[in-house]
Amino acid sequence: MLKVCKFGGTSLKDANSFLIVKNIVKGDMFRKIVVVSAPGKRFKGDYKVTDLLLSYYNDQQNLRVKRQIKQRFIDIVNGLNIDIDLKKEFEKIFDVKGKSKDYVVSRGEYLTAKIMAKILNFKFIDAENILHFKGDKINVKKGINLAKKIDYNCGIVVPGFYGKKGKNIKLFCRGGSDLTGSYLSRFFKAEIYENFTDICGISMINPNLKLPLKFIKNLSFNDFKNLKGLNPSVLQKSAYKPIKRTNCSIFIKNTFNINGNFTRIKRKLKIKKPTIFSISYNNNLLIVTGRKLTKKDGLLKKVKAILKDKNIKFKVVKKRANVLMFLVKNYSELYMVKLMYFKLVLNR
Numbered sequence: 001m002l003k004v005c006k007f008g009g010t011s012l013k014d015a016n017s018f019l020i021v022k023n024i025v026k027g028d029m030f031r032k033i034v035v036v037s038a039p040g041k042r043f044k045g046d047y048k049v050t051d052l053l054l055s056y057y058n059d060q061q062n063l064r065v066k067r068q069i070k071q072r073f074i075d076i077v078n079g080l081n082i083d084i085d086l087k088k089e090f091e092k093i094f095d096v097k098g099k100s101k102d103y104v105v106s107r108g109e110y111l112t113a114k115i116m117a118k119i120l121n122f123k124f125i126d127a128e129n130i131l132h133f134k135g136d137k138i139n140v141k142k143g144i145n146l147a148k149k150i151d152y153n154c155g156i157v158v159p160g161f162y163g164k165k166g167k168n169i170k171l172f173c174r175g176g177s178d179l180t181g182s183y184l185s186r187f188f189k190a191e192i193y194e195n196f197t198d199i200c201g202i203s204m205i206n207p208n209l210k211l212p213l214k215f216i217k218n219l220s221f222n223d224f225k226n227l228k229g230l231n232p233s234v235l236q237k238s239a240y241k242p243i244k245r246t247n248c249s250i251f252i253k254n255t256f257n258i259n260g261n262f263t264r265i266k267r268k269l270k271i272k273k274p275t276i277f278s279i280s281y282n283n284n285l286l287i288v289t290g291r292k293l294t295k296k297d298g299l300l301k302k303v304k305a306i307l308k309d310k311n312i313k314f315k316v317v318k319k320r321a322n323v324l325m326f327l328v329k330n331y332s333e334l335y336m337v338k339l340m341y342f343k344l345v346l347n348r
């Protein structure tokens, strides 16, 4: 059994989080391949390291940003009490002349992986040695062949978010470390791809609404693709694609609540009863996704009844087994989602 574990920026925000990650990885002997993002925000109003690196590249005279980037890593390394020559690394990063934007911006993941490899006593494998772009796509065949030559038995750490195109570093889109994890799962034939974040999976509603959360337990890749209007930062929308034809499952777990709920996403999922996955309301569209939504005893009828009961005017725009869409004008997201969610899911 092999597990690829990817840790997002919120799971790597400071030295303490690195230690939590270390415990998680060491707590399961199958967790042999670790992918990391760059450190994320520590508090409201803080900056992600990737954003700081972007700002630095765009304005290299901005010494404050340079200082902030350095300090983030110095604090982490000091907090972990490890011996890493950050000075040498900083020189390479901040001597920007002749370096591409993608190179500079990718250094957050690069340094994070170096630090993580050190505390785990795993081998650092640079993403540029395994993820090669062919145009805008990753060369999967090449990746599979390169993976065969990498011994991961004692554990490896790979920086997320970038690969190599020709001689240059090339970034994925923002949030792209999720894709790195997925490609590595494919290349190394992992059975499980654990994607660690700061929430217990994919919530059925936008978590920013501050309503009691329920998490989706199981989804197929298709169901995931079909979700609408939810918190996009939990998992990159295309992250399942590299493994969509494999039997690898994605688990979305909370680094800070490892025994809490989680969402599992896999290729095939049998569902017998009408089931709701998500409820959202944006741009006057109320959207419910799920399975068997149009069955006789299904949810279309229920949604209509709830709207009628509240004297809310609506028009059915789409009624498919996996998605119901209603045009309902001029309500707030909170009101509409709460109404549906409480009645359809929480049964209140």
Ligand code: ASP
Pocket: 008, 009, 037, 038, 048, 050, 051, 108, 160, 161, 173, 174, 175, 176, 177, 178
């Ligand atoms: N650090 C990059 C970002 O902030 C990539 C990632 O987190 O996946 O978008």
